[in-house]
Amino acid sequence: MIPKQIRSYVLREGRMTPAQSRSLDIHWEAFGIAPEDIGETKDLYSSPLTVEVGFGMGDSLLEMAISYPERNFLGIEVHRPGVGHLLMGIHDNAISNLRVVRADGLSVLKEHIPASSVAILQLFFPDPWPKKKHHKRRLINPAFLDIAANVLRVEGIIHIATDWANYAEEIRDCLNGDQRFAETTPPNRALTKYEKRGVKLGHEVADIAYRLNK
Numbered sequence: 435m436i437p438k439q440i441r442s443y444v445l446r447e448g449r450m451t452p453a454q455s456r457s458l459d460i461h462w463e464a465f466g467i468a469p470e471d472i473g474e475t476k477d478l479y480s481s482p483l484t485v486e487v488g489f490g491m492g493d494s495l496l497e498m499a500i501s502y503p504e505r506n507f508l509g510i511e512v513h514r515p516g517v518g519h520l521l522m523g524i525h526d527n528a529i530s531n532l533r534v535v536r537a538d539g540l541s542v543l544k545e546h547i548p549a550s551s552v553a554i555l556q557l558f559f560p561d562p563w564p565k566k567k568h569h570k571r572r573l574i575n576p577a578f579l580d581i582a583a584n585v586l587r588v589e590g591i592i593h594i595a596t597d598w599a600n601y602a603e604e605i606r607d608c609l610n611g612d613q614r615f616a617e618t619t620p621p622n623r624a625l626t627k628y629e630k631r632g633v634k635l636g637h638e639v640a641d642i643a644y645r646l647n648k
């Protein structure tokens with residue numbers, strides 16, 4: 435029997451608004467990429483590439499793509515309403531440096547992103563899985579760092595933000611224990627939707643960034 439893969443997300447689809455659903459139908463072809471086509475989509479690699487896993491509704495990723503037209507962005511998310519919402523944003527702002535994948539980011543990184551192709555790998559407020567019995571669902575662990583080290587180019591950066599202090603500590607311990615990475619200054623980023631909610635509740639945000647050594 436094939437062991438069931440532990441997932442870092444639960445697909446609570448929620449309702450798609452008619453606009454999100456229409457956007458998925460109309461704009462997927464132009465801005466969506468199937469995981470198996472990522473390696474072949476050569477224009478993705480024509481400028482430094484930022485990959486974000488778990489962009490949620492995607493507003494902060496869109497803001498970054500608009501702010502940095504000289505970079506390319508690839509957003510990966512499992513949540514369909516968020517994918518529909520971001521596709522709409524890409525179309526409405528007429529930008530050409532952001533593409534979207536709807537799939538499990540872990541599998542996409544492991545199986546479809548070419549080695550040494552990513553300048554920044556970012557994960558902002560990945561589900562914290564606060565209960566101890568659910569910690570195994572947390573995305574960042576030593577196995578994830580193997581995957582990150584493979585897709586990042588030399589001196590590429592893994593950038594993680596979380597408002598869960600205990601998760602931040604776990605992430606730092608994990609990165610500090612890995613000789614391939616060295617702590618660095620977090621790159622600029624946009625404020626995310628999830629973060630805005632946390633900040634209102636008084637949560638402290640940790641931005642953690644490590645560079646892949648030569």
Ligand SMILES: C[S@@+](CC[C@H](N)C(=O)[O-])C[C@H]1O[C@@H](n2cnc3c(N)ncnc32)[C@H](O)[C@@H]1O
Nearest residue numbers: 442443488489490512538539558559626627628
């Ligand atoms: C707490 S939300 C944060 C969303 C967004 N980054 C923000 O800060 O507003 C975490 C998001 O990560 C997504 N996610 C978790 N694991 C994922 C995976 N393996 N692949 C793709 N998306 C994932 C979830 O669907 C969810 O939208």
